[in-house]
Each structure stands twice: as C-alpha cells, then as structure tokens.
Amino acid sequence: MTSEKAPVIEVRHLTVSYGTRPALLDVSLSIEANQLVGVIGPNGSGKSTLIKVLLGFVRPDVGEVFIAGQDVQKAKGRVAYVPQRGAVDWDFPIIVREVVMMGRYQRIPWHRSPRKEDRDAALEALAMVRMADFADRQIGQLSGGQQQRVFLARALAQEADILLLDEPFAGVDAATERAILEVLGRAKAAGKTLVVVHHDLTTAAEYFDKLILLKQRLYAYAAPQMVLQEDLLSQVYEGRLRVFAGLMAKEGS
C-alpha cells in the first residue's frame, strides 16, 4: 500500500482531443489514497474520457497519467472498473461466485485452475459487499442493487487499489443507493481509492470526500462544499441550475 500522503492517481496537464474539440483540456489532478471521489459535470463534459484515460484506453495528446507512480500504460490491471448495469447481459449463464472469480483471472496463468486462495479471495470480496449468501445465484435473479454489488465484489477481488465506477447509482431506488454507498464506504475503509462518475448533484455533497467538477477543463477539485458553489456550477452548467440554487440555500440554512 502506498502511504496516506502519496497520490495514487496523478494526472498532469492532461489534454485529449477529438478532432478540433477538446474532450479534456489541461486537467491536472492528484488523488490521494483512501478517498471516495465523485466526478460530476454535464453530459459531454469529458467524464467518461477521464475514466478511459485512467484505464489506459485513451492516450493523451499532451500530459501524463501515473497510477501509483507508474505510467498508466504499464499499470494495466491495477485499476479495476465497475461497468454500468446496462452494459451486462443478465441472462448469461453464470453465477455470482463465477463473476467474482473473474476478478482473479488476471492473476491465474492459463495452464492452471483457480486455487483455494483465489476462491477464498472471491468469497472474501463477496462477504465484503454482503453478498456471500447469494454466491450460487444466477446473476439475473438478483435485484439491481445486488447486481451492482456483485460487480463491485469482482473489482475488489482484483485486489486493485483503485476502483472506477461508472454511474453506480443510475436507475436504483433510494434504499439500494444506501446499500451501495455503504459498500463503497467499506471499500474505502479497506484502503481502496474510489472514483465514481455521478449525476445527482443533490447527493454529491453527502456521498463523497472530494468532488471533481469537469467540463473539458477542471473547474474544481476539492471538498464538496467548496465545489458545490453556485457561481462555479452556473459556469459549468451554464445557468441551467436555478432549481439547484434554491436547494443549496435550503441546505445552507
């Protein structure tokens, strides 16, 4: 484990372009270990590009990205990704235990079978998301929140220090959102760094240690109350957040 102070994700002067449009422009960030970080910004603001860069899928035009001090291209597998729920075929013939075991595949050479230590790690990850009782269920038989937790368990079984989650709270009810959030908190407590793409500004302050406010440029990266300022948000969302202004006022009082 890296020490508390050293950044696990370091992004320096990152610029990524699609043709003549910048997807990300001059973004510099350093995310310390053991944090729950939310990424917010309007549609097309470069959130998913940032995730792709952190996974090493997109190469920057300018700038550098380091994962635990290593260039991102050489750090494949150190960053675990939790996909959006819509991206999964829930009828696939596979049970929860096997999905989580996939998190171990990068450590198992082709010529040997998963060992006890792999099975244990998978079960441990399942226990961490409180899904151990469901290990033998087919994934389609789970509720939305349970499905999300299984994929979180898979990411945990990868033993990556960094987890990237793409809108884990999309389309789940309030109770499920709580359950997922609780698991994120436990992962954080276990020393993970979590970067979560998030859409709901009203809950962002409560959920995250720090927020990244993006719209091509990095508008803010700080504690939520520093980021959720009306002037900042109206710059990024171009004044389309009148509703939100009222909400902030209420919260402030």
Next chain:
Amino acid sequence: MEFLLQAFWAPLTETYFQKALIGGCMVAVVAGVVGCLVVLRRMAFLGDALSHAMIAGVAGGYLVMKLLFGLEAHAPGMLLGSLLAAVLTVALIGLVARISRIKEDTAIGIMYTGVFALGVVVVSIFRGYIHIDLMHFILGDILGIADTDLWVSAVVAALVLGILILFFRHFQLATFDPVMAAAIGLPVLLLDYALTTCVSLVVVSAVSMVGVILVVGLLITPAATAYLLCDRLDKMMALAALFGVTSVVGGLYLCVWLDSAGGGAVMLFSTLQFLAVLTVAPRYGLLARWLRLRRLVPQQVVEDILTAILRHQGETLLPVIRQYVQQPLHLARALRQMEQEGLVSVAGDGYRLTESGEKEARQVLRAHRLWETYLQSIGTPREALHPTAHRMEHMRAAGTVDYLDEKLGHPARDPHGRKIPPPEENEK
C-alpha cells in the same frame, strides 16, 4: 435490331411467360411493400421461418382434404393449411421467446426447423397418399404457374396492399415506436399479428413461384434496395414495389435467355440489382461514401497551408507550401477549395492570402504559439514544442485558445521569441 426484338418480344408472346410475368409482378409488388416493414423490424429471419413452416401446413391440408372429403390436391385446403402452420409457428416462437430465457432469434431457429421437419416427415410417411413434389416446393416453378396460383396471388396482393394502405400510419408508428403506439391506444399486438398474417399470406402465394428458400429474398431484397435510396417509409414502399417488379421482369428474361431455373434467376437478378444500387446510391452507396471521403479536405491541411503562406509572407510557391503540410496528399484539392472559399488567391506562380485568409491564418498562428508557450510552461522538452503545437493548433473549439491565453497571463511572445498575434476582435 432484329435480334433485340426477338430477344425481348418473342418471350412475351408465350402464354407461360405472360403468366409468369403477371403472377410474379403481383407477388413482387406486395412482397416489396410488406418487406419494408419486415426489414425495418429486423424480422428477415421470420420470413424464412414462415416459408419453411408452410410445408407442414401444405401436407396437413392435403391430407385432411383427402381423408375427410376425398379431394385430391385441393388447393384452397392446402392454402389454408399453410396459413395455419405459419400462424402456429409464429405463435410458438412468441411463446418460447416470452416464457423462457431463449432469445427470439434462437426461438425462430428452433421452431421453424421443427415445423419444417414435421412437414418433411409427414410428406414422406404418406407418400402413398399425397403427391407433393418436395423439390418443386423447395425451388418453386415460376414458369409453370397454374391459373389457381394466379388467382390466389391476385386476391392476396389486393388484400394485403389494402390493409397496409388503410392502416399505413398504424403500422408506421407500431414499427417505429411500439411503446408510444400502445400508449395512445393502438392495438399493437393485433397489428403485430396482422403484419405476421400479411407476411404469411405473401409467403404462401410466392412459394409456388420462387420456392421456400428464395421467397425470403423476394420479401427483403427489394425492400433493402429501396432502403438505400430514400428516407421515408411511403417512398421506400413504392420503390420496393418497383424493385420487386424489375427483379421479376429482369429475372424472367435472364431465365429465358440463359435457359435457367426461374426462381433462381429472379433472385439472382434481384441481388445483382441490390449490389448495383449499393454501389451507386447517392447517399448511402459505397461510391458516394468513397467520393465524400475523398472530397473531404481535412481542416488540418487547410490550416497548415494558411500558416505556411503567412510565415512565408506574400507570394508562396507550391513546393514551399508542401514542406509545411503534414498530409501533402490533399494539397491540390485543399488549395482549390480554399480558392473557392476566398481564403487564398493565385498570384504569379504561387499563392497569396486574401484578407479573410490572413485573419484566419493569424488565429491558427496565435493558437500555435500559445500552445508552444503552454507546452514550455508544463516542461515539455524544447525539441518537442513545435511538433506538438503543430498538432494541437487545430484544436481551437470551445474557447481553448482563450483559456490558454488567460492561464499564461496573456503572453506577448512565444518561447522562440516570436510575437503572438492578438485575438481577433470582431470574432463573434
């Protein structure tokens, strides 16, 4: 002349050819129209399923009529049997796809081969009682159309076309957005069954001409051909009908000239027609696509030319410009286009910037020099400054350049000591 007359006119005087032409065209028109909906709903495989399922229905109809009424090869009985088999197959497919986790494409595959197999087994078991030529059934015989077939086709064509024209809007909406259709109270399920029945009717009337295997082609190929040419459903249906007719006419002549199988010739012609349209279609064709890509001058090349001339100052010869442009392939075309757009003008042996060209060029140069300054400020090695900035200078959308300018504190000169052009005041 004599020969041409002979080639085109002689077949028309033959009764079998006339019948084939009339029957084929009727079927092709209605198949093309209904095929549009089949293509747009991605049910091409279903057409195949229906035609194969028919054999069980034909055998069943034959058997029932013979055993119960003693009628040999009773056409209406077989027709009814095919329709029943088709609808039954569709219902089974729907059932399997709905109640199990089997996806629809697999359900279609299972059910139609099953029903087809049933038909084959029944036909072979009762070969003493019923006389169905399996080969005829599979390949069809457009040149040997019976009068009853013609009548069946005529009735089917009139009925199906009538339904589709009367309820055009209903089918359009139910195909495009079934949820909204249901929400405004359209009987979506009924429409689905109506469409399936229409397809079954068309398939049943077409099988005697082109056979089980090729009938799906008659349904979807003309429709797909039309799809490449237009962006509206009503036009697509009209064109599909037209392409169906040309397929039949072209195919029949092909078959007479080459003395080949009728159904095969029709579908071959239809496929060739599709490939021809795919090549030359104005918007969605391969040729158009290729031309569009060729004509497209990359903005990068335009901007490279602008700055090349600006840096060189005044009249600039082609070889000089070429040195600065990263993709010299597009150079000549880019220059021609820029001349049309009034960015450059021909001067002597070279090119010179017009007023608007110079303005544009200054903005590119400004972006380039600001990028260089920025890159230096983040510690980019000196030798990488120019090439990187040369790539990044084209990225000027969304206030990128202004952002750099502000961030760097409005620098006057770039790392090489050259002046950074000011922002264009009258921009926006």
